Amino acid sequence: MASIDMKNIVKKYGDGFPAVNDVSMDIADGEFMILVGPSGCGKSTLLRMIVGLEDITSGDMVIGGKKVNDKAPRDRNLSMVFQNYALYPHLSVFENIAFPLRLQKAPEDEVKRKVNEAADVLELHEHLQRKPANLSGGQRQRVAMGRAIVRAADAFLFDEPLSNLDAKLRGQMRTEIARLQRRLGITTVYVTHDQTEAMTLGDRVCVLRKGVIQQVASPRELYEQPVNLFVAGFIGSPPMNFLPATLKGNTLDTPFGPIELDDRRAKAVGDRDLVLVGIRPEYFEDASLVEETKKHVGSTFTARVDVTEWLGDSQYAYIPYEAPADVTAQLKELSRELDSDQLRTQAIVSIDSTSRIREGRESKFWLDSRKIHVFDPATGDNLTRDAEAGAELTRLASEDRAEQVEHARNSGLTVTGKHAASDDKAS
Ligand SMILES: Nc1ncnc2c1ncn2[C@@H]1O[C@H](COP(=O)(O)OP(=O)(O)OP(=O)(O)O)[C@@H](O)[C@H]1O
Numbered sequence: 001m002a003s004i005d006m007k008n009i010v011k012k013y014g015d016g017f018p019a020v021n022d023v024s025m026d027i028a029d030g031e032f033m034i035l036v037g038p039s040g041c042g043k044s045t046l047l048r049m050i051v052g053l054e055d056i057t058s059g060d061m062v063i064g065g066k067k068v069n070d071k072a073p074r075d076r077n078l079s080m081v082f083q084n085y086a087l088y089p090h091l092s093v094f095e096n097i098a099f100p101l102r103l104q105k106a107p108e109d110e111v112k113r114k115v116n117e118a119a120d121v122l123e124l125h126e127h128l129q130r131k132p133a134n135l136s137g138g139q140r141q142r143v144a145m146g147r148a149i150v151r152a153a154d155a156f157l158f159d160e161p162l163s164n165l166d167a168k169l170r171g172q173m174r175t176e177i178a179r180l181q182r183r184l185g186i187t188t189v190y191v192t193h194d195q196t197e198a199m200t201l202g203d204r205v206c207v208l209r210k211g212v213i214q215q216v217a218s219p220r221e222l223y224e225q226p227v228n229l230f231v232a233g234f235i236g237s238p239p240m241n242f243l244p245a246t247l248k249g250n251t252l253d254t255p256f257g258p259i260e261l262d263d264r265r266a267k268a269v270g271d272r273d274l275v276l277v278g279i280r281p282e283y284f285e286d287a288s289l290v291e292e293t294k295k296h297v298g299s300t301f302t303a304r305v306d307v308t309e310w311l312g313d314s315q316y317a318y319i320p321y322e323a324p325a326d327v328t329a330q331l332k333e334l335s336r337e338l339d340s341d342q343l344r345t346q347a348i349v350s351i352d353s354t355s356r357i358r359e360g361r362e363s364k365f366w367l368d369s370r371k372i373h374v375f376d377p378a379t380g381d382n383l384t385r386d387a388e389a390g391a392e393l394t395r396l397a398s399e400d401r402a403e404q405v406e407h408a409r410n411s412g413l414t415v416t417g418k419h420a421a422s423d424d425k426a427s
């Protein structure tokens with residue numbers, strides 16, 4: 001169990017290009033931190049520097065209060081769980097879990113005790129005598145985690161552990177990892193580029209772009225109060241829509257008609273020629289299905305729908321709109337960078353599944369203007385971000401988290417401290 005503190009971490013490979021550029025981040029003891037970002041943004045490099053598989057060009061890596069820059073991986077007492085779990089096929093589950101203890105030449109009774117404790121937590125008792133080949137993917141992963149538990153690793157590190165599994169198994173394993181991490185209370189850093197994994201697993205999520213941290217916050221804060229266009233476009237599926245607009249007084253003039261801003265947001269935007277208005281698909285609705293009493297918090301507009309997609313529990317409508325050439329070019333570039341194939345000059349709108357809006361027709365839509373954000377097209381900055389409201393969301397998330405950990409500890413399921421004897425430290 002340990003905290004992981006990174007101070008101005010830089011990684012330059014041979015060609016001098018910084019793959020990780022001045023990353024500073026404190027991961028609390030027991031916290032579940034997610035690293036996300038498009039391919040090549042430096043996620044794996046950062047993880048490998050934590051474990052010690054990659055040299056740090058400059059900056060400090062501090063684990064459990066001790067600087068580890070020059071420590072070999074085996075002296076860092078961390079456990080990396082790989083995609084293929086690296087189990088020994090000829091050994092039983094028991095011996096696979098016991099492996100680090102055998103290396104330490106631990107006495108037989110200690111090995112038995114520790115493996116049994118780990119098997120308790122991981123619900124692996126009935127499989128202890130089997131070989132890995134006869135286990136399901138989820139069971140194999142638990143064995144790999146068992147190995148980390150018996151050696152009392154200070155942290156778990158995962159690099160896209162589920163990326164080669166099919167969708168169903170992925171979902172099961174995701175839940176499994178979440179459950180185990182909560183139970184064990186072990187500091188965890190988890191790399192993914194999967195939206196759902198990032199949003200559901202993490203206490204906090206760190207969004208990286210070209211080696212630079214954009215924002216570190218709870219999933220809710222990232223979603224509600226993104227710092228810039230990049231984070232706003234990256235988090236959320238289907239993604240946030242960005243409409244070109246100009247502001248006059250408190251009114252945004254957009255391709256979907258006028259949108260009123262409250263004083264705080266209007267003041268924050270100030271006097272600018274062109275802005276981008278960020279509207280999530282779910283802020284829209286079929287106007288005929290919105291209660292009269294609610295209508296005044298948003299605006300109504302008419303548009304022609306290109307395509308509708310009915311998904312049973314929900315429905316999407318695609319509405320094309322006109323944008324100046326430079327805005328279109330910029331949004332295209334953003335899409336490319338986000339690895340998204342989304343055409344950015346059509347809005348994706350989520351409407352009730354009962355809506356009769358159909359393609360080709362002029363239809364009336366309503367949009368909720370309370371949560372929209374306004375971005376500077378040149379810098380990408382979110383001009384209307386409410387930092388206080390955002391911080392409050394992350395505070396609430398950490399409160400919920402503390403409660404869960406407390407609950408797990410009271411129910412006696414965590415292994416925290418149990419194995420923290422000094423003879424475990426080497427592996
Ligand atoms: N050994 C290496 N030598 C030189 N450049 C490297 C090396 N490893 C990675 N890079 C470069 O560093 C950058 C970050 O790579 P990294 O593997 O950390 O990305 P990633 O975020 O994990 O991407 P992915 O999602 O594709 O796994 C990339 O531009 C990559 O080309």
Ligand SMILES: [Mg+2]
Binds near residue numbers: 043044045
């Ligand atoms: Mg990677």
